Amino acid sequence: MAVVAIREVRKKFGSAEVIHGVSIDIADGEFVVLVGPSGCGKSTLLRTIAGLEEISGGEIAIGDRVVNDLPPKQRDIAMVFQNYALYPHMTVAENMGFSLRLRGASKKEIDTRVRPAAEILGLLPLLDRYPRQLSGGQRQRVAMGRAIVRNPQVFLFDEPLSNLDAKLRVQMRTEIKELHQRLKTTTIYVTHDQVEAMTMADKIVVMRDGVVEQVGAPLDLYDRPENLFVASFIGSPAMNVLEGRIAQDGSATFVTSAGAVLPLAHAPQGSAGRAAVYGIRPEHIGLANDGVSAEVVVVEPTGAEIQVFARIKGEEINAVFRERHRFASGDAIRLAPDPAQVHLFDSQTGRRIEGADPDQTLGEERRLEKTT
Structure with a gap:
């Protein structure tokens, strides 16, 4: 677990600046949701934290290390993507343990890490199955399990529930929140769904056009929005x-x-x-x-x-x-x-x-x- 400090981060694609000096403090073990309409810069910001995009200015620190120039594998983060990104030719167990195998971990060590994660996620009976044999919710659990076995300092979620049906989304957001309460790992979660943000977050960061409009606890944003955009965006209806x-x-x-x-x-x-x-x-x-x-x-x-x-x-x-x-x-x-x-x-x-x-x-x- 670690604190994450984002200081005046900017990101340009050519001459177009899409993130304009964003600063956010994320406490150790906190569940923070970045929320906003499509194109607001939330996924781009998440990718800069992961190291998948280089920042154009500012500073990102994870724990006591500034990670601006570190590649993703050295940032001690684990990311869960929208499309699950599972290997179709690997079993559930092999998918979950793949990152450990790349590090040269022994079969015994991999099994020691995979089985507890599978138990937490209810995947023990499915370890020998392939992704094509799983439902959407089960595939999402496998993607989460692959992140858990790495035991990272920070979990990053990029709209992980957007491909699921309405009922399963409700179930999975409860499971993700319960998982966070059990593991206490610092988590940064991106979504455009403000209901997800309200129900899951310890702290919400509302973004629009590459800037932060308001940061606060869900009910604080709901009860006392600082501006008209936040007032209109947070709350359903x-x-x-x-x-x-x-x-x-x-x-x-x-x-x-x-x-x-x-x-x-x-x-x-x-x-x-x-x-x-x-x-x-x-x-x-x-x-x-x-x-x-x-x-x-x-x-x-x-x-x-x-x-x-x-x-x-x-x-x-x-x-x-x-x-x-x-x-x-x-x-x-x-x-x-x-x-x-x-x-x-x-x-x-x-x-x-x-x-x-x-x-x-x-x-x-x-x-x-x-x-x-």
Whole structure:
């Protein structure tokens, strides 16, 4: 196990810079997820840590060694790829022990390392099979087992679940998290799926266009996004965002561009008339007789919840209810956003507007509890 320090790392392909001075500190034994949309630079950053891509500037340290100029085999890392990269002519046991064989390890040593890893992953009955005889989930376990037997300082995962069906992805992400809790090996995991990031990570790094937008624990990013991009990206279904202006006529409210009046628990002093973006998560919208008039557009029952897509003065908003309301398209309902759960962002910069929280002291206490 080891700490990983990424300092002002840049990466260029020709004249095009795709990573712009990224700095991340990863603690010993931490499970860190790099997440972001396609093309944000997360896989490229992972490949620079692995040594598969040379950096154009900055520094990468694993443990107490700067590894900028070291080849992959000397970095003491193990990587699990999206396509598994198994040798089809080798058995499960041979695939798992191949890296040890390349190092000249004895058959006894290889068997001593392979069998415990296979037991952890439930692969003991499959050691004599070939990859073509395995399911997608079993192949992924073999790829993970090949990484485990190397006993590296750092595990690197590059979108390992993207080729699996939905049910198997849920199962495998639980198994990967359980494996990390058992081995305590520093892990860096790349995905574009923010649900994977939220459920697996100790710490999430949200990237966009080669820069880091925010770093933090999953619920910290969810509860207090620093900007509009993070607010919209983290969370499924996504946060509702409505443009408009802050109004203060006796009490603070928000008036959307279409003229709908939405509740605010608090607004920063002197912000009346300020252009802003109003953010509210779907689960923080309820029903109330004094709520905002809305028209149901689409109802999506998912079993445990019901998602309702509605329009408020022509603007679409999504609400999630645990109760089994029997709404139909065209129904008139009254939606009531919880003022205590509203997020405000600057219209120009997209940054969070500080001072908009209803109780800053309580918020600080909650954040302190999460870190202790």
